[in-house]
Amino acid sequence: MLFLEWWNCRYRLNRLWLRSYGLWFKGKNMIRISSNxxxxxxxxxxxxxxxxxxxxxxxxxxxxxxxxxxxxxxxxxxxxxxxxxxxxxxxxxxxxxxxxxxxxxxxxxxxxxxxxxxxxxxxxxxxxxxxxxxxxxFFAPYSMERHADLIARAQRSPRASVSVLGQTLDGQDMDLLTIGEEGPGKKAFWFIARQHPGEAMAEYWMEGFIARLLDAADQVSQELLDAAVFYVVPNMNPDGSRRGHLRSNAGGANLNREWQAPEMDRCPEVYVVREKMHQTGVDFCLDVHGDETLPYNFLIGTQGIPGWDTRRDMLLTDFKRTWQLVNPDFQTVHGYPMPPKGKGNPALCGNYVAETFDCFAMTLEMPFKDAADTPDNITGWSPERSRRLGASVLDVLYKLEDRITVN
Ligand SMILES: [Zn+2]
CATH class of the missing domain: 2.60.40.3120 (Immunoglobulin-like)
Structure with missing residues (x-):
């Protein structure tokens, strides 16, 4: 009797083990695709x-x-x-x-x-x-968790403070980093990225840019911070970023077509940033993007605004040339055709800011593919190269800062 019970128990255990093993084996070899x-x-x-x-x-x-x-x-x-x-x-x-x-x-x-x-x-x-x-x-992703780390890390620097400008439609925070001391005579330099959330390279660019700006051993950053306060929005579109969008926010708005008359219930992201710009004024603005098609880094000016003038035209030329001199990943040959004066879309960030604040504003495009003049067969255009490009814009600003005037 005892023997039979023992045998029965062993038999059942064996069966259970075989079944679990089978399930495990099947699970290990079952191909799964997930994106949640x-x-x-x-x-x-x-x-x-x-x-x-x-x-x-x-x-x-x-x-x-x-x-x-x-x-x-x-x-x-x-x-x-x-x-x-x-x-x-x-x-x-x-x-x-x-x-x-x-x-x-x-x-x-x-x-x-x-x-x-x-x-x-x-x-x-x-x-x-x-x-x-x-x-x-599509490109190395930049998660909202990584964004939270970037903001938290920046806040630890005595040079930076964090403020929340408002909430998105999904209830996420719109983070602003203020870097440097505000005071009389200080210029207001604005940097924003990821209006189009799928352009993740733009936030890697921000990582390199912010890290250098907060580096106490970097004299270029120190001198720039003596002259200007940097207002930085590393992620303009948190909802699109978390939802895995290419270009839109949670309500379907393309933020870079909303700068003329943003509405709080459609694109609070632009509304709150624009409000803050009107508080601080703007002397310089760079809006950082990625381009799906062109394998180049390039700048877009605001030649299409009604108030486009020689001063800004010369500054744009010199900004491009200088960037190319300090970083070979940047080039000046390829880019977008520009509309004639007065024919630009006034709802684009660059055009709106340049015209409204009579200041120097630009849009930067980085490739999804690679930089064709300086290709890297293994990584293509990458987070690391985006970071380096972000850090190098400070060398350009350092050389041209005195020509970017307080209004
Ligand atoms: Zn874009």
């Missing part, structure tokens, strides 16, 4: 067969704008994966896929490019992951 995390964006049509994973980018809320993707591929270690984004042809900038390679990372800190091909509206990404979990994205 900060900045994630993808919909999975099919992922049973690693050779034929079919994915779909979700549009920004209340719009048909799409191009940003960011997802996790798991269970695929050592298996050749072929992932097709089936609605890539409906992306906002299909030319952005030409010569483009997606990025991947195992640790979410080091991002490298993977084989990517765009043909007949299908964007196909190929890789054989070396580990069981890998993240894949």
């Amino acid at each position: 995390f900060d900045g994630g964006n993808i919909d999975c049509d099919q992922c049973d067969d690693p050779a034929e994973i079919r994915l779909r980018i979700l549009p920004d809320a209340k719009t048909d704008i799409l191009q940003w993707f960011y997802f996790r591929l798991s269970g695929a270690e050592g298996r050749a994966c072929c992932m097709s984004i089936v609605n890539a042809g409906a992306a906002s900038y299909p030319k952005g896929w030409e010569g483009y390679r997606a990025v991947a990372s195992y640790d979410r800190e080091n991002w490298f490019r993977i084989d990517t091909e765009y043909l007949d509206g299908l964007l196909t990404l190929q890789m054989t992951p070396e580990q069981n979990s890998v993240y894949i994205a």
Whole structure:
């Protein structure tokens, strides 16, 4: 009797063990695609067969704008994966896929490019992951958690203070860093980034820019802070960033088309920043972006405003030339065609600020792909190079600061 009970128990335990092992084994080899995390964006049509994973980018809320993707591929270690984004042809900038390679990372800190091909509206990404979990994205993502770290770290510096200008539609904070001492005769230099949330390189740019500005050993920063107060909004679009949007906020607004008459219930982000600009005045403004199509770093002036003048025209030329001299990743040949004087869109940040405050304002574009004159085959344009470009703008400002006048 005892023997039978013992046998029965052993038999059951064995069965249980085998079943758990089977489930574990199946789980380890089941390919999964997920994007339910900060900045994630993808919909999975099919992922049973690693050779034929079919994915779909979700549009920004209340719009048909799409191009940003960011997802996790798991269970695929050592298996050749072929992932097709089936609605890539409906992306906002299909030319952005030409010569483009997606990025991947195992640790979410080091991002490298993977084989990517765009043909007949299908964007196909190929890789054989070396580990069981890998993240894949349009560009190295910059999460809202990382943004919170950036703000918290900056606040520890005696040079910086943090203030919350207001809340977004999703109830996130609009963070402003004020760097330097306010006082009579001080100029007001404004820097904003990520009006378009998918342009994550813009916040990496901010990391390099802010770190150098807060570096007590950097005399360039010290002298600039003697002359000006820096008002910095490292992320203009927290909702779009967390939701995994390319260009819009939670209400479907493109913030860089809202500067003329922003409404609190449609784009509080622009409303509160604009209010603050009117309090501080603006002597200089740089709005930092990324461009899906052009493989270059370039500046856009405000030649289309009614008040465009020779002083600003010369300053723009010298700003570009100087940046190129101090950082070879910046170039002056390629860029956007500019509208004639008076024909620019007054609802763009740069145009609105330049015209309203009679000041010098520009937009910076960085590539999603790579800088074609100084390419890096492994990373393409990267977080690190964006940081370096951000730090180097201070050398340009240092050389030209005395020509940026107090109004
Ligand atoms: Zn942009």
